[in-house]
Amino acid sequence: MSATEGPTPGAARVVVVGGGVSGLAAAHRLRTRLGDDAVITVLESARVLGGKLAAVDLAGVRVDVGAEAFLARRPEAAERLTELGLVDEIVHPSAASSAIRAGGVSHAMPRRTVMGVPADPPAVADLLSPAGRAALEAEEALGPPHWAGDDSVGGLVRARFGDEVAERLVDPLLGGVYSGRADALGVRATVPALAAALDRGAPSLRAAAADALDAAPAAAPPDGTAPAPVFGTLRGGLADLPVALAVAARAEVRLARTVTRVHRTTEGWRVTASGPAGEEVLDADAAVLAVPAPGLRRLLADVAPAAARAAAGIELASSAVVALAVPPGTDLGARSGVLIGSGERRPDGTPWTIKAVTVSSVKWPHLATDAALVLRASVGRFGDTVSLDRDDDELVAAVRSDLAALLGLDAEPLETVVARWGGGLPQYGVGHDDRVAAIERAVAAEPGLAVAGAALHGVGVPACLATGDAAAERVVEHLRTRAARGEPSRR
Incomplete structure (x- = not known):
């Protein structure tokens, strides 16, 4: 969408709270819609951008340790990557099939x-x-x-x-x-x-x-050509997407800023944050809140109490990813991964620590290098504290034991890394859509305020991009309405 499409207000000030993919998508779309003069500020509580999209170098291989792929049959991710000039970096999985552990046996995914x-x-x-x-x-x-x-x-x-x-x-x-x-x-x-x-x-x-x-859309086109891939990622890692969005947004990014209050003023919105230099106050024409449900509950408590109450009903699950690099030539089998049910048991009768393993170098051919082969094990389900309470060394040892029992993998890792995602995934319980409708209805009553993020309409990258775009369009419409009434933007 071009910044020249239709009349758009200039020199507007917008604060985006949250530097994950949803917030950065909102910032990027605001830039394309409001043009070069707009002042867009992104406040992120962590010391890095990207949220749950993160990657590490593991024995010479760059591996995602958060989200690793996007659903290719939704258009938002591929379209945004094309817009960002990254279409040639998109890669798709191999034809290897995954498995499911059921009744003590690993079966081909049905x-x-x-x-x-x-x-x-x-x-x-x-x-x-x-x-x-x-x-x-x-x-x-x-x-x-x-x-x-x-x-x-x-x-x-x-x-x-x-x-x-x-x-x-x-x-x-x-x-x-x-x-x-x-x-x-x-x-x-x-x-x-x-x-x-x-x-x-x-x-x-x-x-x-x-x-x-x-x-559902047909997996294979009627002309008999190969079916469209279900998933995609970036050759250098899906964590490249937030970086590309931030660069294209040309926003002022302020890291290690915890937003403590958002409230309306006579001219717009005031955002208060604490950071390394103490308290900061930003005045803006509009604000986008792209934060997890607890953050929405806290920041909306005074502004939109009904939205805060609805956000309080969205629970979170914590998880961890243990990534391992093993020597090239290690036999990883032919499967791209295995999912494990919560009631399954290891051959010795004890519970599995992992809930899934992705054999990354089998699933993603570009990760099968001469330097190393890589795997990712996922740990943690909603309500499970025992697995995640282990320290990193204990967790790696438990994962390695599971991989030996599940895949016969006894190779000594060249390198391991543990990425922990506390409260990383919202739980879409019964009535979730009603809770989200209540949030959006209450926020819609506050001109110049918008929400985005995985707590709303889907946890995948395409859904998060869509919420960021929708939040940006809501802000643009508000600014156009103000401009039509002759109200100036904040300077």
């Missing part, structure tokens, strides 16, 4: 499921016991699902298919995306295609899954 909810019982039969297969087959005899507009994914699946499908199929997939548990995550926010099929009156949960799959 087809014909919607976030693990099966549309075709034979496709998941190998993952279930005879009793689990019988419960799945008997579902249509239960009559139509009891659907009141939302339910927990685990609760709905258990009621229709029994415990095994919930624990062996759905829980690992949802845990991989949200670091959450199926019994605490809502259908409407986490599996919207399934909710839409139930809204249309699907006669069974299996039928709803089939309906959702049929409504």
Whole structure:
């Protein structure tokens, strides 16, 4: 979108609170829409930009230790990377398939499921016991699902298919995306295609899954060409995206600034932050809050109390990524990764520490180098404190033990790194969409204020970019309205 499209106000001042991908997307879009004269300031509490997009050099290989990929079938990420001049840096996964650990065995990821909810019982039969297969087959005899507009994914699946499908199929997939548990995550926010099929009156949960799959874009084009990739990343790491957004935004970036208050003034908004030099006060025409749910609750408590109350209902999960580099030539197998259900046990009967492993050098061919091969293990689910309370050395030792049991990987690592993400993933519980609607409705009543971030409409990079763009457009519309009334921007 060009800065020359239509009349846009100049010399406006906007403060963006939060230097993760959502806030930086908002800052970049504000620059393209408001032009060179706008004064855009980004305040970030950490000492680096990027939020949950971060990378490290591991034995000579640059590895993402936060989000590693974007969903390629949503347009926002690819379009923004093209706009930023990074389209030639986009790479896609290999054809290697992933696996799921179910019933003590690693199986190929089953087809014909919607976030693990099966549309075709034979496709998941190998993952279930005879009793689990019988419960799945008997579902249509239960009559139509009891659907009141939302339910927990685990609760709905258990009621229709029994415990095994919930624990062996759905829980690992949802845990991989949200670091959450199926019994605490809502259908409407986490599996919207399934909710839409139930809204249309699907006669069974299996039928709803089939309906959702049929409504999805075809995996392979009708002309027989290769299917479009599901995921993408950047050759140098997805952590390059926040840097590119910040550079293109040409914003004044202030790191190590914790915003303590946002309030309205007669002319706009005042943002108060604490930093290395003490308290700072910025006056602006508009403000964008691109912070996690606890930050929204705190900053909106006085400005938009209804929004703050709604944000307080969004819980967070903590997690960690343990990245390991192993010698080139190490046999990593043929799988791109393995997901593990929360109820699964190691061969010795003890719980797994990891919930998933990505065999990065198999999944991403550009990471298979002569210097090293790399893997990423994910640790931590909502409510799990035991795994994450270990210190780094203990956590690495537990992960290595799991990898030996899961993949037969005994190679001594060349290097390891632990990245901890405290409160890194919002939990989209039952009624999440209603909470978000309440936040956005209350904020909409405050001209010049906008919100963005993973707490709203999706935790993936495309969704975060979309919320940043929407927040920027809200600010632009506010500034245009002020300009039309002849009100000056703050100088």
